[in-house]
Amino acid sequence: MRNKTPTEVTEIHTRLSRRALLLGGTMLAFMTGLGFRMRHLQLDQADQYRLLAEENRINIRLIPPARGEIFDRNGIVLARNEPSYRVTLVPEDAGNVDAVIDKLATLVELDPNELDRAVTEMRRSPPFLPVTIADRVSWDELSRVAVNTPALPGITPEVGLSRYYPLRGDLAHVLGYVGPVSDYDLSKIDDPDQLLRIPRFQIGKVGLEGRMEDDLRGVAGTKRVEVNAVGRIMRELDRREGEQGDDIQLTIDQQLQSYAQARLGDESAAAVVMDCETGDLLAVASAPTFDPNLFVEGISVADYGDLTNNDHRPLAAKSVQGTYPPGSTFKMITALAALEAGVVGYDDTVYCPGHMEISNRRFHCWKRGGHGQMNLVQALRESCDVYFYDLALQVGIDKMSTIAAQFGIGEKFDLPLSGVARGLNPSRDWKSSVRGEDWVVGDTANASIGQGFVLASPLQLAVMTARLATGKAVPPRLVKSINGVDQPLPEPPRLDISPTHLAEVQRGMYAVSNHRRGTAYSKRIIEDQYRMAGKTGTSQVRNITAAERARGVTRNEDLPWNRRDHGLFVNYAPFENPKIAVAVVVEHGSGSKAATPIGRDITLQALYGGTPPLSAYPTKDRNRIEKQQEELEKLVPGREITRRNRA
Incomplete structure (x- = not known):
């Protein structure tokens, strides 16, 4: 291998020096850039990265x-x-x-x-x-x-x-x-x-x-x-x-609510008490009931099964969710529709032989032998079905539906409760659009006595009764105040109903409870200052065949529980100065006799603000009522047992 010439050595040295300088310059530039980057991160962006570090450390x-x-x-x-x-x-x-x-x-x-x-x-x-x-x-x-x-x-x-x-x-x-x-x-x-x-x-x-x-x-x-x-x-x-x-803060009165719940007892039933002027719901009871504390931490399978398998449906809020044929409690609506349409006068009478032939079908009155000649007050007092069949055929379903809407039937009220029912206020248009069928005259006859397609909740019946009592479109209210701030309480408008027509219907309701032939006379209030006006009702849950009528209609007491008639009662009191309206529905209660005494007793509790004196009850009932009061007082939390005039 030959030796490098001096010229070649010089060239090699020159190249190496040039490369070293280039590499050194590159390294210097990189280090300089890294230094600037570090300065930027540590000084200029220090606060941002300190925050990120804190976020990783602090939750x-x-x-x-x-x-x-x-x-x-x-x-x-x-x-x-x-x-x-x-x-x-x-x-x-x-x-x-x-x-x-x-x-x-x-x-x-x-x-x-x-x-x-x-x-x-x-x-x-x-x-x-x-x-x-x-x-x-x-x-x-x-x-x-x-x-x-x-x-x-x-x-x-x-x-x-x-x-x-x-x-x-x-x-x-x-x-x-x-x-x-x-x-x-x-x-x-x-x-x-x-x-x-x-x-x-x-x-x-x-x-x-x-x-x-x-x-x-x-x-x-x-x-x-x-x-x-x-x-x-x-x-x-x-x-x-x-x-x-x-x-x-609710409008509910706890003691009245507890009393209503206790008074319903083991029935499958509901009761609503409403202030006639303000619309405040004082009691909204459904029976049977359940202990909500079971659900707070998660109810056991066994406890939930007991509730869901009970044929009286304790989980259902019947007072607002349940809808029922209102039966004869709807007759005030039929009467007002006829009066407003001018098809009947106060003293006009209809003869009741116990049935009416309509389109080749016999529509029966509840009283098999008939009531004879009936005017409006008498027909309400004794709940004559034939009288209201006759009114309905004259006035028609559409006018009845219009009046019913004014009184809250078919209206879903805006309350903070689950499943508030709308019920059903039927009309020709409804049947045509929903069922695809024409309205027939028999539908009108059924609707006139609160049967057929008509459905209402106990809440709606209480609203209807409060409006009948005052002539005002009183809306129901459940919330009184939030954080101590009272909720608005607007003045309800007057209904588009003649006051004289309304007064005549009110007279009929008064007779129901206070005339000897009234259907609620035996369960009346004796105290003059608290006399009530009301209406009994029975709604059938089964069809009665012609053969059964011929041999004699089977008594409710002889039927299985779930085939018995529902019992209803609505009332307001005092008659002269209405303060409260009450609606009671007893499922399969064998007719109105199950609901009427409950409604009367709840009414008296509301009017007296506690246990009423025995003098408010008919004499023949006082011994039984005294024992009943003693038993119920034990079931009402916070109730001091009082012994007012027991004479």
């Missing part, structure tokens, strides 16, 4: 707010929040989870179902998250756990808030109940509040709790906690408490 957690409470019109608590004691376990702190649970079981009675749920939750949750092992434990049990926590690693006794309904079933159908948020609940909400994702957070499911959930829920608070790299809480930095939900 914001929601604090559930206290739910708003619910009160009656007199300030009695109907739904409140109670301390709820529970025991939680952090699996990673417990070590041997099974051993810790075994020790805990010696101090607290553990529900097997709750324990299975907790074990399932532990398997799918990070080991540092607490899991509830025992819920709604007693204070004594919680104290035992607290004393023994050194021997129970991972176990923590905690105090939270849970909903409680002190009157249990008395307002179950009005208040509804709360329960843990389910996936189904979340699916119904477009943009769910993050509160709803907190484990075991409770929301309103049905009734007022469900319909006014947004008002009652409140606004969540927040707390800042420091966490480590795996998300475990290290310490709490600060917190901001949330806002409690709105307190709601």
Whole structure:
């Protein structure tokens, strides 16, 4: 290999120097750029990256707010929040989870179902998250756990808030109940509040709790906690408490409500009491009822089965959800329609032989032998069906439907309750559009006595009665105030009904209860200052064949319970100065005789503001009423037994 010439060595050295300079310059430029970048990140953007670091280290957690409470019109608590004691376990702190649970079981009675749920939750949750092992434990049990926590690693006794309904079933159908948020609940909400994702957070499911959930829920608070790299809480930095939900005061009178519930007893029935002037609902009772506290933490399969398998349907809010043929309680509407149309005068009579032939079909009166000559007041007083068949054929269904609408039949009232029914106020157009059939004259005859297609809820019947009493379009109202602010109470407009026509119908209703031949005379109120006007009603739930009529109609008492007639009674009192309207429906109650005494007794309780004196009742009933009062007074919470004039 030959030696490099001096010229070649010089060229090689020159090239190497040039490359070294280029490489060095590149490295210098890179280092300079890196330095500027580091300066930019550490100085110019220091605040931004410090914030990001803080966000990785600090979490914001929601604090559930206290739910708003619910009160009656007199300030009695109907739904409140109670301390709820529970025991939680952090699996990673417990070590041997099974051993810790075994020790805990010696101090607290553990529900097997709750324990299975907790074990399932532990398997799918990070080991540092607490899991509830025992819920709604007693204070004594919680104290035992607290004393023994050194021997129970991972176990923590905690105090939270849970909903409680002190009157249990008395307002179950009005208040509804709360329960843990389910996936189904979340699916119904477009943009769910993050509160709803907190484990075991409770929301309103049905009734007022469900319909006014947004008002009652409140606004969540927040707390800042420091966490480590795996998300475990290290310490709490600060917190901001949330806002409690709105307190709601209802128009309900708790003692009247409890009395109505007790008076309905074991019947499958409903009763509504309404203030004639304001529309305030003083009682909205459905029987049988249920304990809403069972649903708060999740009802057992056995308890739920008992409720759903009961043929009296305790879960149904019959007072607002149930719709029934109103029977003869609808006859005031037929009478007013005829009077307003000018087809009948006050003294015009119709002869009742016990039936009427209409389109080759015999329409019967409830009184087989007939009532003879009847005018309007007499026909209402004795509930003559033939009289109202005759009026209806003259006036027609469309006029009847128009009048019925003024009195609330077929109207879905805007109340914060679940499943408020619209009922059915039929007309020619309705039958044509819904059923695709023409209206026939027999439909009109049936509607005239509250049968056929006509359907109304007890709430609607109470509204109808209040409007008959006052001549005003009184709307029902359930919420009196929110957070102490009274809700608007507008003056109801007068109905487009002649006052003289209305007065004649009112005379007929008064005769029902106060004339010896009235259908409610035996269940009248004796006290002159509290005399009531009313109307009895019976609605059939089965067809009576011609063959059965020929051999004699089977008595209701001899039929299976679910084939017996419904019993209805509506009334208002006092007659001279109406204060309250009452509607009672007893399902399969064998006719109006089941509903009328209930309506009378509830009316007296409302008028006297408690147990009425025996002097308000017919003499022959007083011994029985006294015993009944003593039994019912035991069932009404907070009721002081009074012994007014027992003579």
